[in-house]
Amino acid sequence: LSEAQKSATKKPKNELISDVSKGDAILDKGEAMMAIVQSRFAKEIELKALLDKFNAAGIYPKEYEKVVSDFSSLIEKVELEKADKIDNDKDDLIKAMQALDIKSVQYTTLHASEVINLDTKSKGGEKLAPATFTIALEAYKNAENRIAQVPHDEDAVQSAGEEALFAARHARNVNEQVLMYQNQFKISVEAIVLQQEQQLLEIANGLAHKDLRDQPLDKQATTLATAASQLVQAREALAKAEIKPDAANERIHELEKKLSELESKLSETTENLEQVNALLAARDAQIKMLNVTITGKDGQSKAPADSKAVVVETSKTPPEKIPGASR
Numbered sequence: 001l002s003e004a005q006k007s008a009t010k011k012p013k014n015e016l017i018s019d020v021s022k023g024d025a026i027l028d029k030g031e032a033m034m035a036i037v038q039s040r041f042a043k044e045i046e047l048k049a050l051l052d053k054f055n056a057a058g059i060y061p062k063e064y065e066k067v068v069s070d071f072s073s074l075i076e077k078v079e080l081e082k083a084d085k086i087d088n089d090k091d092d093l094i095k096a097m098q099a100l101d102i103k104s105v106q107y108t109t110l111h112a113s114e115v116i117n118l119d120t121k122s123k124g125g126e127k128l129a130p131a132t133f134t135i136a137l138e139a140y141k142n143a144e145n146r147i148a149q150v151p152h153d154e155d156a157v158q159s160a161g162e163e164a165l166f167a168a169r170h171a172r173n174v175n176e177q178v179l180m181y182q183n184q185f186k187i188s189v190e191a192i193v194l195q196q197e198q199q200l201l202e203i204a205n206g207l208a209h210k211d212l213r214d215q216p217l218d219k220q221a222t223t224l225a226t227a228a229s230q231l232v233q234a235r236e237a238l239a240k241a242e243i244k245p246d247a248a249n250e251r252i253h254e255l256e257k258k259l260s261e262l263e264s265k266l267s268e269t270t271e272n273l274e275q276v277n278a279l280l281a282a283r284d285a286q287i288k289m290l291n292v293t294i295t296g297k298d299g300q301s302k303a304p305a306d307s308k309a310v311v312v313e314t315s316k317t318p319p320e321k322i323p324g325a326s327r
Contacts, residue, residue: 139167
């Protein structure tokens with residue numbers, strides 16, 4: 001058809017008509033072949049669309065290029081009417097496309113969690129916060145398995161991704177909190193961080209608030225303090241509401257009791273955090289004093305009589321005296 005257009009003024013009319021007729025015939029054959037391909041490769045065409053939807057070409061370019069090339073080869077065999085023995089090749093292609101489809105969905109859904117977990121591992125998460133980091137890795141693996149079962153159930157995939165991301169963020173925050181303390185202590189302080197976090201979780205549950213453990217401790221405490229303040233306002237509003245006095249007083253009493261318990265827990269957690277920080281500051285001051293006493297201004301080593309007392313006092317801080325450790 002293109003040739004007919006280019007040479008429309010140079011060829012005899014009967015040749016142009018012949019060219020156009022041949023072109024139309026080839027188009028008709030092509031349309032018929034498209035219908036055959038669409039019917040015979042319906043599953044493969046569907047999988048190809050899913051691979052494109054989840055950007056398999058960008059995520060796994062080599063694997064994508066391989067399956068697309070194999071697919072094109074099978075289509076060409078059908079076009080050339082050489083498709084008598086392609087059933088096994090079709091089965092292999094479908095399996096490869098399905099595997100790549102699942103990998104692409106997993107990557108798209110879980111990549112953020114994977115990045116966070118790798119960062120936590122690079123910062124010593126396996127040693128500093130082993131319990132929490134193990135849970136994050138298990139959540140990631142569980143999410144992978146769930147997605148593999150139903151890669152195109154959007155609700156299930158989203159839920160699996162959110163759980164893995166929550167666990168990854170939680171492990172990262174616990175590890176960072178541990179890092180703040182670990183240089184000052186010769187023991188693991190993950191248990192302390194988790195105990196403080198558990199107290200905040202109990203407060204959140206008491207306030208019917210969502211789990212905040214994927215956020216830093218200080219942010220958790222601030223958010224829960226705001227929620228408790230809102231509970232106070234609700235209590236005052238209830239007291240002013242036009243309901244029966246007896247019912248109102250009973251409800252107010254319940255809220256006051258609940259708020260008192262929550263405020264006590266929040267106060268205890270805040271006090272524990274302050275005590276840990278104070279202990280760290282005192283430990284730093286003792287170490288600096290000891291260094292100055294031993295080294296002296298001229299940089300020469302000295303050993304005064306009272307330096308031993310300082311060493312003894314520093315070394316006698318048992319783990320159970322660390323705020324929150326006994327609990």
